[in-house]
Amino acid sequence: MSFSPEFAPDTESQWQDLDLDLQELIIDEMEYLVANPPGIHQDYVYRDFAHDAGGVRHNVFLRINVDHRRQRITIVGIVHIVRPI
Amino acid sequence: MTAVTLFDVLTRDESVRPDPDRAERIERLAKKLVDGALADWQRLLEYEQEFASLSCATPALDDERNRSMYGMYENWAEDAKEVLARVRSCAASGRAVANAGDLEDAYARVRARLGLTPEMVSHAMEQVRQGQARPLKELRDELLARIRA
Numbered sequence: 001m002s003f004s005p006e007f008a009p010d011t012e013s014q015w016q017d018l019d020l021d022l023q024e025l026i027i028d029e030m031e032y033l034v035a036n037p038p039g040i041h042q043d044y045v046y047r048d049f050a051h052d053a054g055g056v057r058h059n060v061f062l063r064i065n066v067d068h069r070r071q072r073i074t075i076v077g078i079v080h081i082v083r084p085i
Numbered sequence: 086m087t088a089v090t091l092f093d094v095l096t097r098d099e100s101v102r103p104d105p106d107r108a109e110r111i112e113r114l115a116k117k118l119v120d121g122a123l124a125d126w127q128r129l130l131e132y133e134q135e136f137a138s139l140s141c142a143t144p145a146l147d148d149e150r151n152r153s154m155y156g157m158y159e160n161w162a163e164d165a166k167e168v169l170a171r172v173r174s175c176a177a178s179g180r181a182v183a184n185a186g187d188l189e190d191a192y193a194r195v196r197a198r199l200g201l202t203p204e205m206v207s208h209a210m211e212q213v214r215q216g217q218a219r220p221l222k223e224l225r226d227e228l229l230a231r232i233r234a
Contacts (some may be wrong), residue, residue, distance in 0.1 A: 005221035008209035012219055020232060027225050043140040043147075046133070048194050061197035063206060065213060074218050076209035079200035083193055 003037050003066075003073045005030040014078040022060060022080065025051060029062060033073050038066050044076075057085045087118055089167045096171075108180075115175050115182045118168045123184060126165070126191045129157055144210065151203040158195050165192045 007015065015023055029047050038045050048061040063077035092114055099107045137154050141147045169192060172185045212218065 006218040007221060007224060008212045009217050009219065010205065010209045010212060012224065015224070020228065023228055027221065027228065030221055038138075041140060042138045044138050046198065048197060050190070050193075057193075059193050059197045061194065061201065063201055065210065067213075072218070074213050076213065077201040077206055079197045081193065081197045081200065 003034050003071050005034050006072060006074045008065075008074055008076045011075045011078050014080075015075075018060075018078075018080055019053070019058075021053060022051060022058060025049065026060065026062065026075070026078065030064070030073065030075065033064060037073070040068055042066055043068075052085055055085065056082050058082055087121065087164045087168055088114065089118065089171055092118060092171050112175070112180055112182065115172055115180075116184070119172060119182055119184045119188050122161075122165045122168045122188055123191060125161055126195070129161055132157070144207075144214075147210070148203060148207050151206055155199070155203050158198055162192065162195050162199060165195070 015026060018026070029049070033045070033047070044063060044065050046061065046063055048059065051058045051060065059081045061077075061079040061081075062075055065074045065076045066072075067074070092111065095107065095111050095114065099111055133154055137150055141150055165188060169185075169188060172182045172188070175182050176185065
């Protein structure tokens, strides 16, 4: 049985505020986690990545809750900052 | 612990009494400050990975754990900011410090992390407990529709 990925309501609006390419990258991160779920004792993980676009660097930070009992992986926080390259 | 105040004293002294040997020592100290900050950051990541992400028995303990980790990152960011200010001033005077770019990256990552407060996590977790989460598939389908539009 595989994990079902989902978004907490707060993070859905954070996600919607991002550029489309960053939205896609976050979906990719979640799909990677579904394919490579964290260990049984980990109830959350952080993922962050940098993406250069438009002459700036986007740092995106995700907090993802892992519910092993219900087999769900849920994004509970998204933060995006921009800085010069 | 950082030695930024020692760095400041030595830098002021060197500006009053220029000396190549002292300047070289100051550069070595700057590199140690950078390497120390990076090592502290790595340790924080290890603590979180190995100890803090373990399941807690209650939501209240989860919140406490989140606040504890957040506080450690906050303290690290304050120290790293001080180190970066010195390193940037070295670079501005033509003395670039090795690994400074790595520390800039680490600082940016931690700043992003600190943008997500324990209260925000707690609120989102409560939404999840109440069954309000939305399947990723729905959002992915909406995204694809917007891209194709």
